[in-house]
Amino acid sequence: MEGRLARMADFEDPCDMTSSDLRILGVPMGIGGGKPGTAMAPWKVREKTIVERLRGTIDHFTVEDAGDVLPEKPEEGSRLERTAEWCGRLRARTEALSRKGAIPLVIGGDHTLAAGSLSGVAATHLARGEEIPGVLWIDAHVDMNTHRTSPSGNPHGMSAAALLGLEIDHLSDVVGRDGRIAADRIAFLGARDIDPGEQKHIDELGLPVFSSDEMHRAGIEETVKRALMTVSPNGEPFMVSFDVDVIDPAFAPGVDTAVPGGLSPGQIHETMRIVGEHAPIVAIDAVELNPETDVDDRTSELMITALATLLEASAVEASRHG
Numbered sequence: 001m002e003g004r005l006a007r008m009a010d011f012e013d014p015c016d017m018t019s020s021d022l023r024i025l026g027v028p029m030g031i032g033g034g035k036p037g038t039a040m041a042p043w044k045v046r047e048k049t050i051v052e053r054l055r056g057t058i059d060h061f062t063v064e065d066a067g068d069v070l071p072e073k074p075e076e077g078s079r080l081e082r083t084a085e086w087c088g089r090l091r092a093r094t095e096a097l098s099r100k101g102a103i104p105l106v107i108g109g110d111h112t113l114a115a116g117s118l119s120g121v122a123a124t125h126l127a128r129g130e131e132i133p134g135v136l137w138i139d140a141h142v143d144m145n146t147h148r149t150s151p152s153g154n155p156h157g158m159s160a161a162a163l164l165g166l167e168i169d170h171l172s173d174v175v176g177r178d179g180r181i182a183a184d185r186i187a188f189l190g191a192r193d194i195d196p197g198e199q200k201h202i203d204e205l206g207l208p209v210f211s212s213d214e215m216h217r218a219g220i221e222e223t224v225k226r227a228l229m230t231v232s233p234n235g236e237p238f239m240v241s242f243d244v245d246v247i248d249p250a251f252a253p254g255v256d257t258a259v260p261g262g263l264s265p266g267q268i269h270e271t272m273r274i275v276g277e278h279a280p281i282v283a284i285d286a287v288e289l290n291p292e293t294d295v296d297d298r299t300s301e302l303m304i305t306a307l308a309t310l311l312e313a314s315a316v317e318a319s320r321h322g
């Protein structure tokens with residue numbers, strides 16, 4: 001008991017945290033997507049020893065499991081209200097971690113959670129008077145619907161829109177004015193399924209989309225580097241929101257919304273290496289893994305190894321700066 005209390009005290013006031021401290025938060029949220037199975041992903045990746053494996057790959061970072069973020073009122077209100085309440089609790093956690101200098105690695109859960117995870121880190125930088133970190137949105141989708149344009153009404157297709165300040169019931173309240181990300185510092189990478197309403201929002205805001213087609217055609221290195229020139233043109237710190245459905249469903253069937261034409265395992269690893277080497281990363285989401293539709297844990301395995309590649313490359317980047 002004494003040991004447990006001591007550890008909790010450490011967690012409440014970890015004044016020794018630095019940007020080399022990675023804190024894993026699980027968010028077993030499935031209600032924002034089309035299939036509830038994504039809620040099982042944090043359990044699945046822990047079963048597959050993500051904490052130990054990331055620790056083993058990268059000695060530059062200290063890796064700790066900070067547990068799950070859960071909603072207070074899971075049964076109350078509309079889907080948007082429930083996901084927003086949950087995202088609000090996540091926002092408080094990532095904000096506290098980033099204020100202490102740690103990097104939150106948020107394992108979803110559906111992609112709605114980005115409205116909480118990234119707004120918390122953006123708010124920390126804004127409060128410090130720093131530039132808001134750019135966002136690399138790696139995803140088959142762009143999540144730029146509002147509740148007015150969404151064909152499905154699924155909140156997981158609205159999180160990027162909420163972060164950019166488009167009006168979405170309840171979800172916009174979580175982002176607030178201080179949690180918004182900058183429209184000139186986000187790039188979408190790997191997109192290949194964009195709804196008409198989303199395209200309209202993208203055109204209006206002038207957001208750069210680097211499709212999976214372009215990645216196949218122009219090559220991974222050229223396309224990823226061009227995307228990074230928007231997100232972090234001069235090596236500024238940035239955030240990565242990684243939806244595993246960017247990988248082709250032939251290799252990663254364990255997702256909520258599968259779209260053909262995605263990346264091969266080799267291509268996602270090359271992408272993660274280039275992204276990690278670019279500049280300091282201050283927040284990571286890894287979302288939309290659905291263990292229920294997975295085959296032989298292929299998708300959870302790819303999620304873990306892709307994160308290991310990203311962090312390994314990031315450690316190399318960090319060691320260059322001492």
Ligand SMILES: [Mn+2]
Binds near residue numbers: 111139141243257288
């Ligand atoms: Mn997606």
